Amino acid sequence: MKTNDILSKKQKLILELLNRNNIDKLKDFINSLETPLYFLNSTNFDLLTLALSLNCSFDIIKLIYNRCNYKTLNYVVKDIYHLYDMSNHKDENIVNYQNNLEVLADSNNNVKSPLLVSLEFSDFQSVEFLINKGADIYFKINGKYILEILREENLLTMRKLNFLLKNGFSLKKFKIERLSNFEFKYIKKCLENFVFDTNFIKYLLNLYKNKTGISKRKFNNKVNNEINKIEIPKELYLKYLDRKDYKKVEYLYKYYGTEKTRSFKDFILFYLNYFDRNFNKKSFYDFFNLL
Known part of the structure; x- marks a missing residue:
């Protein structure tokens, strides 16, 4: 009815x-x-x-x-x-x-x-x-x-x-894992909105406006604190690695803080070794020179 x-x-x-x-x-x-x-x-x-x-x-x-x-x-x-x-x-x-x-x-x-x-x-x-x-x-x-x-x-x-x-x-409440099926442009926009957000930009503007000096070490720590606000799941990297979409992997790599870099490299290298062993191929891209 x-x-x-x-x-x-x-x-x-x-x-x-x-x-x-x-x-x-x-x-x-x-x-x-x-x-x-x-x-x-x-x-x-x-x-x-x-x-x-x-x-x-x-x-x-x-x-x-x-x-x-x-x-x-x-x-x-x-x-x-x-x-x-x-x-x-x-x-x-x-x-x-x-x-x-x-x-x-x-x-x-x-x-x-x-x-x-x-x-x-x-x-x-x-x-x-x-x-x-x-x-x-x-x-x-x-x-x-x-x-x-x-x-x-x-x-x-x-x-x-x-x-x-x-x-x-923002990604503070909406977990990035839920974006895995979204077009990459939406993932990118959400990341850029959450990391280096308005508060961070205001902080930089205040430094400039007040002509406040800041050491390179302190500035790098501030940047790393912003980057570490988000942890991108490995499944998201695997998604783009499987598609050989390395530009997106390279972009996501920017959101890894220095203290996480080692584990990330190990993860990527493990994937590449698996890929090479099972398919007898090796993909080349400038991104992997970073490793």
Whole structure:
């Protein structure tokens, strides 16, 4: 049975108004209700998530948030995607996304959070609004972070990642191991945001501004402390070694502090010896001169 077959009359009416994106008629409807607006919400019908999915105006998003008296934005609701048609949506990725929703439903049980939906639709104004109202960028849905779900849906972009990084997302809470299936550009961006971050840059600027001297040893220690903030798992190196993508291995090598260099060299040399013994080949690349 389709979800729209079991919607109440009032739910169907407000769904139609949201489809029209008409805030004046929506206000009239809300004012005509004898019960609070949030009474229309249920486990598989959520007005905020619906409004975001229907690409409603930001004023409507704020109206629904304020009138529904949400105690938290860190919740999930079953996505009733068949209630709306995105075939005319300006974003081609969203049209393709809707066409694949039935497949994606199996992997994520087809549940959404408001923040996930706003990111899927690249509605950055609503994303910022939701985060400011308490939406957690580390909120998990079926054990997956929102960033991971966006990647699975092929809806992750550098702009979305930059927006999340700007709003506090970092590898401090999101373990780098979870990035192993991401495109390398996203791994690189997360690393560069976490290591040599804003605090480190401010430290260097203050040295320059105040013309404060610093010894080479102290400066190198400061750099190593930054590098040692992250420990890149060996599995990530193996991934790119197996692909013979040595430029990425060389890049990741930069994030090894001096005290870890010996163990890293031993690990790489062990891999190369294994490769040579089993395949009677040896790959050459300038990177290995560093070893």
